[in-house]
Amino acid sequence: MxxxxxxxxxxxxxxxxxxxxxxxxxxxxxxxxxxxxxxxxxxxxxxxxxxxPDKQTLLYDLMRGHMTDLLTAWSLADQKGGPMVRLEAFTRFHIRFHLPRPDQVFVSYMELRNLSEQNFAAVEAQRREYEDALEGILRAGEAAGVFAVPDPRITTMALIAMLTGISNWYRAGGRLETDKIEAIYWDMVRRSVTA
Amino acid sequence: MxxxxxxxxxxxxxxxxxxxxxxxxxxxxxxxxxxxxxxxxxxxxxxxxxxxPDKQTLLYDLMRGHMTDLLTAWSLADQKGGPMVRLEAFTRFHIRFHLPRPDQVFVSYMELRNLSEQNFAAVEAQRREYEDALEGILRAGEAAGVFAVPDPRITTMALIAMLTGISNWYRAGGRLETDKIEAIYWDMVRRSVTA
The missing domain is CATH 1.10.10.60 (Homeodomain-like)
Structure with missing residues (x-):
């Protein structure tokens, strides 16, 4: 209605x-x-x-909504350009999107086990779509000889875990500004995918 | 008794x-x-x-026991040698220790919020001790000019998140052998800390 x-x-x-x-x-x-x-x-x-209608639907709406927001925001943040430019855009985007959302990060990881089978499949598909965005950048860079990434799928999972992990230790108003954190992580990401 | x-x-x-x-x-x-x-x-x-005596003590025993096992195992796995040798030892150790323990990894992260203040402090101190082991290796490498790590504390947190994240996607009997996974991650770790 x-x-x-x-x-x-x-x-x-x-x-x-x-x-x-x-x-x-x-x-x-x-x-x-x-x-x-x-x-x-x-x-x-x-x-x-x-x-x-029920608690399961509420959980699903939270997790699906979070992933929809993420995918929409990335489609806006993605850059035209070479793999290096796009990888930097992805890295900075991922950090900036997730830092203000520690509860969403925590719940999205922790409560996957409590989604119904059908709801889990839907959220997993969104998660996969996001991972595929990064994997596509890595594959393009590997093909162009810009990156040395023997297993782009594993590297994708490694980089997303590394970047999302910032939520475990970051506290607003802490020692480091977001800009500085982005610069340090981008430096690590860039080096980890180049020979 | x-x-x-x-x-x-x-x-x-x-x-x-x-x-x-x-x-x-x-x-x-x-x-x-x-x-x-x-x-x-x-x-x-x-x-x-x-x-x-109660459920809190049971949770604490689980989390403290996991960290004690981890610290003990690392003290046995740590290598004499230069920072590069020790970083490789740490990387391979961390993967090998955590891969067979997905439930411990999950509970250790997820249930920190449910520890009493005193129990949390004790587990956090163990966690910090483990992080400090890696940070010490990075600082030694930076001092020796082997690594280029502008912020060893951040790099420590980044690497531990990256390596622990394997538990999120690894399934025994999957596409990749543990040896192969170790090699891919060690390659990324090495490159991420060298200029």
Missing amino acids: ARKQGSHSDITGPKVRDAALRLIAQHGYAAVSMRQIAAEVGIQAGALYNYT | ARKQGSHSDITGPKVRDAALRLIAQHGYAAVSMRQIAAEVGIQAGALYNYT
């Missing part, structure tokens, strides 16, 4: 997702109840079902 | 830890009850308290 702009649900929908993300990141999907999520938003448990 | 060798508890203790690890990896700490763990082992819920 179409909803009017500015209606109550326009405000409450994002609040539900934010509350669910925060609670799942803190306690884990299996330990969080719909009742807790409703209480966190400040609505009745029954009212929560206006926004999502 | 000292127990006789071969007593029932010698067998049941490890079974309790194995069951707890498996269940926590699958459902998350907050969602797993002592009753479930007892059922998984095949003992009465009351009997479980002969092996651990």
